[in-house]
Structure formats: structure tokens, C-alpha cells
Amino acid sequence: KNGPCALYLQVVDYKFMNIAKTAGVAADETSDGKAGATAVDINQDGWMDIYLCRYDAPNLLFINNGDASFTERGAEYGLDIKDASVHAGFADYDLDGDLDCYLVTNILRFSINPRGRADYLLRNNGDGTFSDVSTEAGIWGTTQGHTAIWFDSNNDGWPDLYVANDFETPDRFYMNQKDGTFIDVVDEQLPHVTYFSMGADSGDLNNDGLVDYFVADMRDRTRAEYMSGMEEMGRGLWEMERVTELVPQYMWNALHLNSGTNHYKEMAFMAGMEATGWTWATRMADFDCDGFLDMFFTNGMIRNFVDADLVDRQKVVSSLEGRAAVWKNAPMRNEPNVAYHNLGDLSFEDVSEKWGLNHVGVSFGCATADMDGDGDPDLVYSNYEAPPTIMRNDFTRGNRLAIQLEGKAPNRRAIGAQITLESQSGIQTRQLFTERGIVSSEPAVAYFGLGKDAQADNITIRWPGGGVSTLENIPANNLITVPHPEGDEPVKPVERPEPLFEDVAKKSGLNYEAELVRIDELSTQRLQPRRLNGQGPDLAYGDVNGDGLSDIFVTGSTDQSGMLYFGQKDGKFKVAPNQPWESAAEADDLGASFVDINGDDALDLFIATGGVSAKPGDAILNDRLYLNDGKGNFKEAGKGIIPEDGTANRAIAVADIDGDGDNDVFTGGRYVPGHWPDTPRSFLYENRKGKLVDVSDKRARGLSDIGMVTDAEFADLNRDGRPDLIL
Structure with a gap:
């Protein structure tokens, strides 16, 4: 609803007065839609100002006069942007000392810009004005943004940026290049992202000194709710991802675990937080003060726009007024909010009811702050057609420590600082960025839970732009304020070490490039979630010509030989x-292994073959064996040496399973062409004087029907001297 804004002044503990009207920030003179509000000291006079985003109307900047009144000066600062503004986040991305602004946008008019609008990166010019530097900084494309969070992902001291976007436009992960520009590394660093990206937050969930982050989606918590919702999502999009190498998008939450390399691990399912409902805000905070960041999510929607029955009902209504009436008369989608307790080992317990955080309704923005000065984070979240909710944190059993920083102007609150706390129980890390969750901002205070520890043994503060402060033996249960260290020479941010490995494939002569032949397999296989064609190439590695140097074989795909x-x-x-395998180029070779089959001490080549266009039992699916003369010259083995399996295999594992001194082979069935998800057959071959014989049922009953095998390895797991098989 486009009503007036509210500004609540806390007069005593948990007693508030709405002073928006008298303070001049109600913004009720128009009916323009209002979105996120950001509290920021824009002019660095020590008073918090308010930047209000609006839809199709100039954004408003309320400058705090220091007397509980504000003056609107957006145009003067160059921040009166008229667009589909959602929220603004502030950070010093260029480390010139002042706070810059990233403005998230969404759809302005669907008929004109169905894919949304372009976001803005607004550089602080240092003179009380901002300039749009989006294009030159590498901010690209139109999106339907919901939130953006600043955080230092690689510990180099420079703020990076994650932008959560709705629908088929993937999220952006902008890596700071330290020269005023960014590069989007979402395809490079993330295995997949959310589809309907909502709120996001960052923090060190496993206390390894690396900042992780969480992005919420809108996946239902129960199977029944999920199946009554929207139709299957994005088969065409999945195809496009495969061809264009876009990062895959899935409709579930994403917990991106920082590995300390350029690749994150996504582990929402492992953590048990892949589905939290129609989630908006996601917040990390140590609510119980045990030393680990917990999770809180707000949920709900004004209408259940993905309910399949409602969607079908409005489809049969011809008039626009009638369709609108269907949605207007539908009930709200009331959902409980959700909280998870961090157990300290990257596993989480649902404590929504236990902690009293299972409010049912439609909740959106959320922020944390110590409302009563007891050192732990309380919760505030907004509700649709209802007053905001304040949840007082009553945990008392854990010691705690709150830290706020006094930075130098023009960054008085030291936005972008990193605080590392060491205590008897371990190390914790916090980064000071105030825009978190979704359309929300909060005070620049770092809250640490100490559990039973009576003090912080060491606190290290890395100030934005350089400079380090160290404190020792700080007693628990205090709020401490740390001033910026004296001196003008900043300490350079810690640079990451040079990588130990370099990609030299092309300069070394390994210039093989796999060519994907598009085969329309999904139109006839409605249960198949992904394309199976072109799953290679695979590699085989060994000395095949006896010169003491390692050689490499690269498998081919359909219509391309290895x-x-x-x-x-x-x-x-x-x-x-x-290259005798050129005659079998029509096969889709999925796996390869150098292995001596005939006992002549020369590595032969075993190739596991597939092909989605084939029919089960076709000759093109037969695995192939090429015998080596010891000089790297290969010839395909004759009939009878290897069984004609007629199965699409991928995994190959080699070991002497019967202890007779020769190599036996396992091949794992990958799929049955045209019959997803039927179980393919796997094979265990015993080597009998250079001839491979199927002994699957004899030596391992049930192994042949084990499932769709993607990889296999022999290893002596129980140290009894015999090879065990891992699939």
C-alpha cells in the first residue's frame, strides 16, 4: 500500500513513537510506491540520514538536521533517481575513503521492459554529489533485482558485491578489480544459483575466517505444497544454460560455502535449509551467543501467485477486470517464519517454534539491533497490513561482546571493516556492512557470542582502506568502541598468494576442444531433468609408448573422435x-582408461561408450578395447575379447579383484537411451588370459542393477589387502 512512511523513535525500552510526520519523512504527499529505506550518514556529520527508494518516482534523500527533523535533498546529491528502485547499499568500493552507492532496480513496466531495469553504481565524488559509473565499472544488463549485499569475499580488503535477481536472469557476483571496475564471476565461481532470488546475507558460518553467503528462494517446505504450486520450471532455460554456459538456476535456497579458492561449494541441502517457504529476508546472527551464526527467514506473500488452481482459474476469465478479481479475492499466503540454530559443524536445527520465531503471516524486511543494550541482537521485521514485529532476545546463558568502530571521516562508522575475535573456543569473523537481508539496513555494530569464554583473548580490526588495530584480553559482556588508529599511512590490504598452478594446456599443445552436437532428447523424455548427450570429454593418462613420459588420451563425443x-x-x-578410434567417431565416448589387458606390459585403451540417439542393445553402445603394441600404436581388439554390452557406460575402474596378477575391469552403466529413468546395467569383468568375462552376478549379486553410475573407484578401504569398489 502506498501509505505514509513511519519513523519510530524509541523513547524507553521497547516503547516507540512514530515521528515521521513531524520529522518530515512521511513522504505522504504522493501515492508513488515506496520500497527500501537505508539509514546512512551520507554527509558524515555524525547523524544518520535516510535514503528512500521509490517506484517510478524520484528517490528521496532525507538529511538529518540533528534535532529530530530532516530535510529532503536528493536532487542536490544526485540521488533523486527516477526508476524502479528497490534498495540501496553503501560501501567504499574504490577505497577513496567515502561511501559509494549501489542501487537495485526491478521492473518498471512489464510491457516495455519485461526483463527488468539496469542497476546503478553511484560513485561518491567527495563533494556531496554522486555520479553514475555503472557502465564504465562493469555493471551490466537488465535485471529484476531484489537485493544486493556488499562483502569482501576473498579477504583482499576490497568490497565485492552479490546481486540477487528474480526469474530467469541469473544473479550477479561482481568481483572488485581494485581499479574502479568489477567483473561478474557468477559463472566461474558458483556451481549454480537460485532461480527466484529473494533476500541474501553474508557471514562466516563455520568460523574458518572465510565469509560465506546465503541466498533465499521460494521453495515450499513440504512436498504437498511444492506439487500444488507452479509447473515444471525452465526446461528451455536448462537447455539454454547448457549451450550458452550460463550458470544453472534451481528453485531452492543456496548456501555458498567459501572454500578459500575461486570456487564456492553450494550446500543448502547438506545444511537442511534448501526449502524455507516463500522467503524474503535471510539473516545471519548469533542469537544464542554460542559463537556460531544462526539463521532467520521471513516468509509469506500477499497472494499465492504460484498456486496452480488459482493460475488455471484466472486463465479461463476473459476480461482483465475478471482476472484481477480472481487474485483480489484469493486469500493471502500466510506462512510461518523460520529460524535455524547453527550446531557448529555446518549442520542446523530448526528452532522456529522453540525460539518463538515462528510468527505466521506475511513478513518482508528484517533487521537486527540490540534494542535493549544487553549485548545480543534482537529482531525487527515488517508485516503486510500489520504493524512491525519486534522480537526481544531473551537468551542469557551465553557471554557476549559487542564492538562498534569510530572511523575517520568520510567513513565515520568504518563501513567495510573486518573484525576477527579470538577466544578460548576459537576464532570468529565479522564484516561491517549494514545493508542485509532484503530492503533493510541496520546499525554498524558487530555482535560476538562467546559462550562460556570469559574474555576475548585477541581482537584484530582491519580498517577499510588499510590500517590494523589489535586489542587483547577484553572482558565479555561489554560494548566497546574502538577508534581508528593514529597515523595517515594505511597498511596495505593483505594480498592473496599467487596460485600454485597455471593452466598451460593450450601452450603445451593440448588444443583439443570438445564439440557438442545438439540432440533433442528432452522433448521425448519428460521425466529427464538434464541432457545426457556430451557428458565428456574424459581423460586417460599413462606412458603408452615406453619413453618414460606421460601421454594423454581425450575422449570424443558424438561425431567427434578422441x-x-x-x-x-x-x-x-x-x-x-x-588414431584408430577415428572410425568410431559417431559414438559418444563417456569414459577412458589405460590398462594392460593382455599382460604384455603395454597399456591398452579401454573406452566406455554411450549415445542418447541409440537404442538399447545397439552396437554403437558397445565398449571398445584397443590393444597397444608397446610403441603407442593401437589396434582395436577382435570379437570375443570384450563382451558386447550394448549399454551406455561411463565409469571405468580397474583392479585385480581375484588376486591372479592381471587387471580386471568394472564399467558403470550411466543411462538407458530413450528410457529415463530406467536402470542401466553395470558390469564386472574378470580378466582370463586377456579375455574379459562378465562375472557380475557371480561375484557381486545386485551390482549389475546398482543404478545410474557416474564414477567408480577401487580402493582397499578396510586394509585387508583386497580392492573394494566405491560407486
Whole structure:
């Protein structure tokens, strides 16, 4: 609803007075939609100002006069942007000392911009004005944004940025290049992202000194709710992702665990938080003061726009007025909010009811703050057509420590600082960025739970732009204020070490590039979630020509043969003259392994073959064996040496399973072409004087029907001297 804004002044503990009207921030002179409000000291006079985002109307900047009144000065600062503004986040991205602004936008008019609007990166010019530097800084594309969070993802001292976008436009993960520009690394660093990205938050969930982050989606918590919702999502999009190499998008929450490398691990399912409902805000905070960040989510929606019955009902109504009436008369989607307790080992317990945080309704923005000065974070969240909710934190059993910083102007609150606390129980890390969750901001205070620890043994503060402060033996249960250290020479941010490995494939002569042939397999396989064609290439590695150097074979795909490369003394590779597998280029080779089958001490080549266009039992699906003469010259083995399996295999594992001194082979069935999700057959072959014989049922009953095998390995797990099989 486009009513007036509210500004609640706390007069005594948990007693508030709405002073928006008298303070001049009600913004009720128009009916323009209002979205997120950000509290920020924009002019660094020590008083918090308010930046209000609006829809299709100029954003408003209320400057705090210091007497409980405000003056609107958005145009003067260059922040009166008229667009589909959602929320603004402030950080010093260029480390010039002042706070810059990232403005998230959504759809302005669907008929004109169905994919949304372009976001804004607004550089602080240092003179009380801001300039749009989006294009030159590398901020790209139109999106339907919901939130953006600043955080230092790689501990280099420079703020990075994650932007959560709704629908099919993937999220953006902007890595700070330290020169005023950003590069979107979402395809490079993340295995997949959310589809309907909502709120997001960052924090060190496992106390390893690396900042992780969580992005919420709108996946229902129960199977019944999920199945009554929207139809299958994005088959065409999945196809596009495969062809264009877009990062995959899935309709569940994403918990991106920072590995300390350039690749995150997504572990929402492992943590048990993949589905939290129609989630808006996601917040990390140590509510019980045990030293680990817990999770809180707000849920609900004004209408259940994904309910399949409602969608079908409005489809049969011809008039626009009638369709609108269907939604207007539908009930709200009331849902409980959800809270999870961090157990300290990357597992989480649902404590929504236990902690009293299971309010049922439609809740949106959420922020944490110590409302009563007891050192722990309380919760405030907004509700649809209802007053805001304040949840007082009554945990008393854990010691705690709150830290606020006094930075230097023009960054008095030291936005972007990193605080590391060491106590007897371990190490914790916090980064000071105030815009979190969704359309929300909060005080620049770091809250640490100490559990039973009586003090913080060491506190290290890395100030934005450089400079380090260290404190020792700080007693628990205090709020401490730390001033910026004296001196003008900043300490350079810690640079990450140079990587230990470098990709030298192309300069070494390994210039093989897999060519994907598009085959329309999904139109006839409605249960199949992903394409199976082109799952290679696979590699085989070993000395096949007896020169003491390692050689490499790369498998081919449909209509592209594999390639054998001989290793050279200078570390480079050259294409081998003998390539007999070229005659089998129509096969989709899924796996390869160098293995001596005939006992002549020369590595032969075993190739596991597939092909989605084939029919089960077709000859093109038969695995192939190429015998080596010891000099790297290969010839396909004759009939009878290897069974004609007629199965699409991928995994190959080699070991001497019967202790007779030769190599036996396991091949794992990957799929049955045209019959998803039927179980393919796997095979265990015993080597009998150079001939492979199927002994699957004899030696491992049930192994042949084990399932869709993606990988396999022999290893002696129980140390009894015999190889065990891991699938």
C-alpha cells in the first residue's frame, strides 16, 4: 500500500513513537510506491540520514538536521533517481575513503521492459554529489533485482558485491578489480544459483575466517505444497544454460560455502535449509551467543501467485477486470517464519517454534539491533497490513561482546571493516556492512557470542582502506568502541598468494576442444531433468609408448573422435600419428582408461561408450578395447575379447579383484537411451588370459542393477589387502 512512511523513535525500552510526520519523512504527499529505506550518514556529520527508494518516482534523500527533523535533498546529491528502485547499499568500493552507492532496480513496466531495469553504481565524488559509473565499472544488463549485499569475499580488503535477481536472469557476483571496475564471476565461481532470488546475507558460518553467503528462494517446505504450486520450471532455460554456459538456476535456497579458492561449494541441502517457504529476508546472527551464526527467514506473500488452481482459474476469465478479481479475492499466503540454530559443524536445527520465531503471516524486511543494550541482537521485521514485529532476545546463558568502530571521516562508522575475535573456543569473523537481508539496513555494530569464554583473548580490526588495530584480553559482556588508529599511512590490504598452478594446456599443445552436437532428447523424455548427450570429454593418462613420459588420451563425443597425445621432454604434447578410434567417431565416448589387458606390459585403451540417439542393445553402445603394441600404436581388439554390452557406460575402474596378477575391469552403466529413468546395467569383468568375462552376478549379486553410475573407484578401504569398489 502506498501509505505514509513511519519513523519510530524509541523513547524507553521497547516503547516507540512514530515521528515521521513531524520529522518530515512521511513522504505522504504522493501515492508513488515506496520500497527500501537505508539509514546512512551520507554527509558524515555524525547523524544518520535516510535514503528512500521509490517506484517510478524520484528517490528521496532525507538529511538529518540533528534535532529530530530532516530535510529532503536528493536532487542536490544526485540521488533523486527516477526508476524502479528497490534498495540501496553503501560501501567504499574504490577505497577513496567515502561511501559509494549501489542501487537495485526491478521492473518498471512489464510491457516495455519485461526483463527488468539496469542497476546503478553511484560513485561518491567527495563533494556531496554522486555520479553514475555503472557502465564504465562493469555493471551490466537488465535485471529484476531484489537485493544486493556488499562483502569482501576473498579477504583482499576490497568490497565485492552479490546481486540477487528474480526469474530467469541469473544473479550477479561482481568481483572488485581494485581499479574502479568489477567483473561478474557468477559463472566461474558458483556451481549454480537460485532461480527466484529473494533476500541474501553474508557471514562466516563455520568460523574458518572465510565469509560465506546465503541466498533465499521460494521453495515450499513440504512436498504437498511444492506439487500444488507452479509447473515444471525452465526446461528451455536448462537447455539454454547448457549451450550458452550460463550458470544453472534451481528453485531452492543456496548456501555458498567459501572454500578459500575461486570456487564456492553450494550446500543448502547438506545444511537442511534448501526449502524455507516463500522467503524474503535471510539473516545471519548469533542469537544464542554460542559463537556460531544462526539463521532467520521471513516468509509469506500477499497472494499465492504460484498456486496452480488459482493460475488455471484466472486463465479461463476473459476480461482483465475478471482476472484481477480472481487474485483480489484469493486469500493471502500466510506462512510461518523460520529460524535455524547453527550446531557448529555446518549442520542446523530448526528452532522456529522453540525460539518463538515462528510468527505466521506475511513478513518482508528484517533487521537486527540490540534494542535493549544487553549485548545480543534482537529482531525487527515488517508485516503486510500489520504493524512491525519486534522480537526481544531473551537468551542469557551465553557471554557476549559487542564492538562498534569510530572511523575517520568520510567513513565515520568504518563501513567495510573486518573484525576477527579470538577466544578460548576459537576464532570468529565479522564484516561491517549494514545493508542485509532484503530492503533493510541496520546499525554498524558487530555482535560476538562467546559462550562460556570469559574474555576475548585477541581482537584484530582491519580498517577499510588499510590500517590494523589489535586489542587483547577484553572482558565479555561489554560494548566497546574502538577508534581508528593514529597515523595517515594505511597498511596495505593483505594480498592473496599467487596460485600454485597455471593452466598451460593450450601452450603445451593440448588444443583439443570438445564439440557438442545438439540432440533433442528432452522433448521425448519428460521425466529427464538434464541432457545426457556430451557428458565428456574424459581423460586417460599413462606412458603408452615406453619413453618414460606421460601421454594423454581425450575422449570424443558424438561425431567427434578422441585424440591421443604423446608427451615430450619439454613438457609439451604432440598428436600421436596412430588414431584408430577415428572410425568410431559417431559414438559418444563417456569414459577412458589405460590398462594392460593382455599382460604384455603395454597399456591398452579401454573406452566406455554411450549415445542418447541409440537404442538399447545397439552396437554403437558397445565398449571398445584397443590393444597397444608397446610403441603407442593401437589396434582395436577382435570379437570375443570384450563382451558386447550394448549399454551406455561411463565409469571405468580397474583392479585385480581375484588376486591372479592381471587387471580386471568394472564399467558403470550411466543411462538407458530413450528410457529415463530406467536402470542401466553395470558390469564386472574378470580378466582370463586377456579375455574379459562378465562375472557380475557371480561375484557381486545386485551390482549389475546398482543404478545410474557416474564414477567408480577401487580402493582397499578396510586394509585387508583386497580392492573394494566405491560407486
